[in-house]
Structure formats: C-alpha cells, structure tokens
Amino acid sequence: GENVxxxxxxxxxxxxxxxxxxxxxxxxxxxxxxxxxxxxxxRPQLIIDIRSNVGEKKDQRIxxxxxxxxxxxxxxxxxxxxxxxxxxxxxGLNSNSGYALNFGKGTSLxxxx
Amino acid sequence: ETGVTQSPTHLIKTRGQxxxxxxxxxxxxxxxxxxxxxxxxxxxxxxxxxxxxxxxxGNFPPRFSGLQFPNYSSELNVNxxxxxxxxxxxxxxxxxxxxxxxxxxYFGPGTRLLVL
Numbered sequence: 001g002e003n004v005x006x007x008x009x010x011x012x013x014x015x016x017x018x019x020x021x022x023x024x025x026x027x028x029x030x031x032x033x034x035x036x037x038x039x040x041x042x043r044p045q046l047i048i049d050i051r052s053n054v055g056e057k058k059d060q061r062i063x064x065x066x067x068x069x070x071x072x073x074x075x076x077x078x079x080x081x082x083x084x085x086x087x088x089x090x091x092g093l094n095s096n097s098g099y100a101l102n103f104g105k106g107t108s109l110x111x112x113x
Numbered sequence: 114e115t116g117v118t119q120s121p122t123h124l125i126k127t128r129g130q131x132x133x134x135x136x137x138x139x140x141x142x143x144x145x146x147x148x149x150x151x152x153x154x155x156x157x158x159x160x161x162x163x164x165x166x167x168x169x170x171g172n173f174p175p176r177f178s179g180l181q182f183p184n185y186s187s188e189l190n191v192n193x194x195x196x197x198x199x200x201x202x203x204x205x206x207x208x209x210x211x212x213x214x215x216x217x218x219y220f221g222p223g224t225r226l227l228v229l
Binding site for chain 1: 117144146148153154155156157158161168169171203205207216217218219220221222223
C-alpha cells in the first residue's frame with residue numbers, strides 16, 4: 001500500500017520567516033494530496049489540497065507544490081505567525097483504489113515571536 | 114469548523130471490554146471513514162462506509178467493526194479492548210461518490226479512548 005514519509009518531524013522558525021515541510025510517497029498512482037493542521041486537542045483541519053493534474057496551488061500565505069516524477073510534495077507557509085504553530089500532516093490517496101488517506105507522521109511547527 | 118460531530122468526547126474502559134463510538138457526518142455527505150490516531154502519530158485508516166456498506170478496510174483486526182445508518186451516521190465498535198487500543202478515534206465525512214471532490218475528507222473532533 002501507500003507509504004508517506006514526512007520531514008522534518010519538528011521545525012522551529014521565527015515569526016515572519018517561511019516554513020517548508022516535505023513529503024514523499026511510494027504509490028505512483030496516488031492522485032490526491034491534502035495537508036491537515038492539528039492544534040493540540042483539536043481535530044485535523046484541512047488547510048490545502050492538490051490533485052495530480054496540478055503542479056502548484058496557493059491560498060494566501062499557504063502553497064503546495066507537487067512533483068509527480070520525483071513523487072514528492074511540499075507545504076510552504078510564508079510570513080509565519082505564532083498561530084501557525086501546530087502539527088501539520090501530509091497525506092496521499094489513490095482514488096482509483098479507494099478513499100483511504102495515508103498520512104505522514106506529522107511535523108510539529110513552532111513559530112516564535 | 115466542520116459539521117462532523119462525534120460522541121462521546123472521552124471514554125475510559127478496561128481491557129477486554131467493548132466500546133461503541135458514534136459519528137454524525139456533515140450535511141450532504143454520505144461517506145464516513147474512521148481513523149485511529151495514536152499519540153504523536155498520524156491517523157491510521159480503519160475502514161470506510163458508503164451507503165451502509167463497508168467500502169474499504171485498513172490493517173485492523175476483525176474486532177474492529179462498524180455500521181452506517183440510513184441517515185449516514187456511523188458507529189465504530191471495538192471488542193475485546195487491548196491496552197494498545199488507547200488512542201484518538203477520528204471519523205471523517207466526504208461528499209457523495211462520483212461527485213466533485215469526493216476525496217476531500219473533513220474530520221470530527223474525535224473520541225479519546227483510554228484502555229486501562
């Protein structure tokens with residue numbers, strides 16, 4: 001089945017700096033890649049997603065890039081703010097074989113003022 | 114916040130007992146997926162229900178079972194609880210199969226289960 005690797009496991013940046021989280025996947029047929037933000041004690045919240053027919057997607061300070069050849073995708077957060085501090089999870093899904101999201105192990109992002 | 118709700122929020126059980134967790138999907142969503150999230154880990158897929166039938170299952174033993182009701186709400190049942198079953202159990206709902214963005218899953222707040 002799909003295996004999603006996520007790096008780094010922890011990331012500390014200063015407010016205003018950019019943060020980048022990278023994920024690789026093993027199933028070349030995966031075609032949907034969401035990113036979730038999970039604050040302590042809260043539900044995973046979908047923040048952005050990308051489908052395999054697109055190379056990049058942006059929503060305000062958040063962007064995701066996808067490289068299908070290399071089988072990796074990345075989350076970019078610009079102008080980070082303390083409220084961006086949370087655990088971020090990437091996931092992959094092959095909609096042709098079902099709808100199970102395969103998650104990475106998460107990145108704990110800390111934005112210090 | 115999503116319209117996905119779960120109950121109860123917290124639960125304490127002892128080893129060997131049985132537990133039932135409940136999930137109400139977002140309005141208009143007929144597909145419910147269940148995930149187990151151990152502390153410090155990403156969610157792991159348990160199974161998915163669509164139109165009251167199991168529509169895919171992850172690497173979980175048969176003592177994990179589920180139901181979906183005509184109103185698309187769902188239950189997760191776990192028999193013969195083990196200490197390792199202690200985790201946050203999340204359900205996620207998604208829009209109808211064949212529809213636009215059917216892959217997109219919205220999570221409920223979860224049920225935190227502690228097995229002693």
